[in-house]
Amino acid sequence: MDLSITRRTGVLLLIFTFSSLLYGSRGEIPPKPSSGVTIFTVKPNDVPQAYPEPEKTNLPAFTINYPRIQIPFEITLWVLLASFAKIGFHVYHKITIWVPESCLLISIGLIVGGIMYSVHEEPPAVLTSKVFFLYMLPPIVLESGYFMPTSLFFENFGTVLWFAVVGTLWNSIGIGMSLYAICQIEVFGVQDINLQENLLFATIISAVDPVAVLSVFEDVSVNEQLYIVVFGECLFNDAVTVVLYNMFNFVAEMPVVESVDVLLGVTRFFVVGLGGMGFGILFGFVAAFTTRFTSKVREIEPLFIFMYSYLAYLVAELFALSSIMAIVTCALTMKYYVEENVSQRSCTTIRHVIKMLGSMSETLIFFFLGVVTITTEHEWNWGYILFTLLFAFLWRGLGVLVMTQIINPFRTIPFNMKDQFGLAYGGLRGAISFALVFTLPDHIIRKQLFVTATIAIILFTVFLQGISIRPLIEYINVRRTNRNLDNINVEIHCRLMEHTVAGIEDLCGQWGHFYWKDKFMKFNNRILRKILIRDNRAESSIVALYKKLELQNAMEILDTVSGDISAAPSIVSLYEEKKNSAKPKKKLLASDLKQMHDILSKNMYKIRQRTVAYTNKHALPNDSHTKEILIRRHTTIRRSLRPGSFQSSVVPKSQKYFSLPAGKSLDSKCPPGRLSYADYKDMGPSRRSWFGQPTRSSSRAMIPLRRLDSLQEAPSVDMLDENTGEERGSTSRGMSRINSTSSDFRIPAPRRHFYVDNDSGSADNFINGHHEEAAVEEQQQQPVSPSPTWSAEPRDNATRNPLLRRPQWNPKM
């Protein structure tokens, strides 16, 4: 939005200087070439004065040139006002739970409208057809497209399209026809509305708006299928609606409609839809390909995303294709590749800006809806409006019912009655409908009536359905899905199940969804990624999640520890932030904090630049260290340990005990030979060479370090290890090292008290060690590990989060 505003501002300023100076009028309209419909009439009550009079030569000491800045100034104020309203709602959190935000925005709009009406002020004419389609709409759809849960979407692709395309057609035609029938009844006095106009109007009000419903669905966490169908339906139904709208708009002007026109209309429908999609995919790939080369210009990375999506939108518009389709597919296509290519911060920026622009557009539209409701002249026709409401409700319900019956046999999980209710009831009308009806051309005689009816239906659905949907959904207890399962086991098993099902499908020779997914992934990994992604190692989603969790976790701790990570880039998307805040924070004990802090300061190196403090824009950190987080982490631990700690002659031997928390319980149950420890042996120097230079400095910059002096203390660990080693004889250790496969590897209990048990030590000890360096609880320190080293060594301390407890490599050479 701000992009568009700036652009618009530029244009406006030009226009301003050279042409009319509409001094004093609040309603300012950029002169529009043709059919753009303005909401409010212009009041040019001044002679245009582009330049000051030449004879005034004195230099004025103080001037005010309000007209010059009027338009951008007012736009800014409006945006600010709407944003303040948004802040306001969240002051009292509970309001937004029970009343959707759109309701509140409309209410505020109504109030502002009321005030303006009482002082006979007119709102600015922001909502013209051109402004809406070129500037307001793209951010909204870009947002939905970009944040669409991709895999879920493709799993339900058929259903989504079915509901979006056929459902919208069904609604438009159904409502249009029925309203046309109503128009024939003389009592209502609307005989002059012909079929085309009815259809046009019906199309407008069959665009459903997801925002309010989706936020409810998210909170209640209804099952994924329902969620994605509502999401996708709303998205694609915008596209369908706009296509239909343009079509009917065209048709409405024609005096007679022949059957050829209908046929052409149908053809056009497909051309427009598919063409838009084509451009979207094209630009998506181009964008992905471009970001392959942006590693040197991180500052403008996000810009490419916006420019390409906007370009896709504009080009599609140029050819009169479905621009919504274009921008949505563009976002869908590029998202995956772009997010891998760009740096983490750019990624965050992209997400935030997309969210910001989208919600701004939407806020403005709802806000204006409120204002306009009060300030325009309405044509109220009880019959027509009530029937519109009735039919909209009826046809939607009927449509969902009929269409689920048709689609259910094709679905693995059929929609039950509750789901259908959710679908039908979730059909709120919103911003798009309003904007579309407002941009209707003037030659439609009953435009006023249409506007009124649309506002009525929006208000009705948004307020009544929007407020009641949460209790209803909760009451009927729609099947729910827990979508917040962020743990590794779940991820592993999801993948496992996918592969299993794909395998079974192969086995029984029936190619379902998973078959295609499998095929696509293969194609993707072999070809697309190579072309589009700079660092094209295919990354399993398990690894990705693992990293993400680890990072999240670390950030959480950072948050708790230093309390000042304002400088640190936020690593999580907006959604995740929300999720995090909802999650109960892990409690961290004070004594832990410092230790964890140290762990982090030592270990949290650049992870795709995620945790680096912002540097100045010319010195964005380069990518050469972008490696797998854990490997880096382990390597750096090892490196950091090396210099100080291995002066003793036994270095090679004892080093690997390093990660052994000294006081840790050494479970004698486990025979020393059965160790998996040596698995890690091959973390050789070769890997270390990946990281040419220690990158620690960057993280230091961010974290106020309190201590990093564990190195000095390290040698005593050597001593300890040596002792135990000597006691046990080196055989066990030798064994353990040789036995590379972990036959019987046990995981220590996460919260275990240490007790000193040196002799059972060796082998298990370091297993524990690397499982639990981080996993040791704070109590464990007091039970005096014989080696003070370990309590000093930060890594043996625990966060209680399993991820930090994750095994680490033993430093070993």
Place this chain on the structure above:
Amino acid sequence: MGASQTRSENKYQDLADKTGFSPEQVENLHKRFQQLSGEEDTISRQNLDSIPALADNPIRKQIVEAFFDKRNQHQNEVGSFEEIGFEQFLMVMSHFRPPTLKTTEEEKEALRKEKLRFLFNMHDTDNDGTITLAEYRKVVEELLSQSGAIEDETAKAIADAAMLEVASTNVPHMAPDEFYEGITFEHFEQILKGLEMESRMHIRFLDVNTTTMRCGKLAS
């Protein structure tokens, strides 16, 4: 001819009752079975291994093994078959039957448990009722083996972390000298509690023969 027709229909009906498939589905699967076995009565591991489409599946070993695992036959037996007949084949397939609208909640729960058990058995190769770390690691490694860039250590680390996660979720307060031996089925259930299985472990078995409509894309 007519008699054999009815007999095979009866046979299908029996199997359908037993496994919950519809007779048409059974018939389809039987065709596939014969195709796989080369018109034999039983199928061996080699038959399944040679399916070209399966070749790229990272966990094909486990999948194939699941078919020969007696635990998946609902008969409280353990061990594995050398060859399986059509009935066993169907039995394994029946784990993936989707629920219908009529399925009650209890049945769904039971189905879910059955599927979990199936997964669990895939992990638990040595039949001892727990997934040990070694077993878990193996699966993770194989899952990740597809993307070649992942080092073994990564896979191991992930398996280890996952194991720790299970341990900490299930046994939050362990005695000091206790070790987490491995994931039992209860723990397995626990850790995947919130996970929706319905959309993931189901295959829509077709009523019609797909071999004639190879490219029929399924709207799902």
